Amino acid sequence: MNLKNLAQTLGISETTVSRALNGYPEVSEKTRRRVMEAAKAAGYRPNPTARSLAVGRTNVIGIVYPLLPADLGDPMFLDFVGGMSSALESRGMDLVIAPSSSANELRSYDHIVKGKRVDGLIVSRTKVHDERISFLAEHGWPFVAHGRTSSDTPYAWFDYDNEAGIRIAMEELFSSGHQRIGFISAPLEMNCALQRLDSFKHCIHSAGLRLDPRHLVADALDRRSGYQAMQQLLQCSPRPTAVIVENHLAGVGAMRALMDAGVDVGHDISIIIWGSLADSLVSHQVTTIEQPEQKQAGVKVIEMLLALLDGTSPSELQVLWQPVLRPGNTVGRYPH
Secondary structure (H helix, E strand, O other), X not given: OOHHHHHHHHOOOHHHHHHHHOOOOOOOHHHHHHHHHHHHHHOOOOOHHHHHHHHOOXXXXXXXXXXXXXXXXXXXXXXXXXXXXXXXHOOOOEEEEEEOOHHHHHHHHHHHHHHOOOOEEEEOXXXXXXXXXXXXXXXXXXXXXXXXXXXXXXXXXXXXXXXHHHHHHHHHHHHOOOOOEXXXXXXXXXXXXXXXXXXXXXXHHHOOOOOOHHHEEOOOOOHHHHHHHHHHHHOOOOXXXXXXEOOHHHHHHHHHHHHHOXXXXXXXXXXXXXXXXXXXXXXXXXXXXXXXXXXXXXXXXXXXXXXXXXXXXXXXXXXXXXXXXXXXXXXXXXXX
């Protein structure tokens, strides 16, 4: 059955049927429901090309991603992308990932926006001061940020509670008697890294402890830099009795550095890592701060972007999920 026959069967115009099928707001909910039920019963399938032309959409969602060498082997990243892809596939839409160097990232956004190559964008690895957010907001381009920024402009974002995640990790270490705690972070231009470090500092000060700047190491966002960061902490005198690594890629390297140094993890030094290490080559059952349901997070981000495309205000699309502490065997009592 085609559109014309469907309209004749319902006794309404082709224009009304088309608008009902394509989600135009001027069609009443009663009419929309009637058209959708009749289309389903008749096995009607809209022509995707015609539908795209009718509503002025490409049916493509994009993400410009400054890929690191480890990203394509990162199960958390792949799970998130898989969630986005499945959410779009169920709606007959596609996901395009455009790899880009950090230096040329904004130029990639400019090309996409000017060429109208996608319906909307996912902005990942958000920065404290993020020119990508400002650029897209100025151009009125639909986007959802995977993470927050310092921008006062209302925009749609999905994030995890970075402050809460570090706080529960610190409470775990404090309860085991640790007071000399190190912190390894990604570059602090990344908003999540700065929020997590700020939470760490707040916990230290609230406990009445002195913060040793030698125990803070930044710029660790992969295995190699995580390895080097842990080596730096091991050289401190006195060295930390416990360490938090605020991202899982650096965490794998940090664990390898401890094992290579012959450290009895969980006894000589305790460690908590942000992110799942379930699919890594680390042999220990690591205590982690986890962002659960990465696939569902990918689905959620797509649902938010589609809601934005359908007219929902960005200020109504701001979602904060809570991380959880997964106990392992890498946290022990303070080694007196």
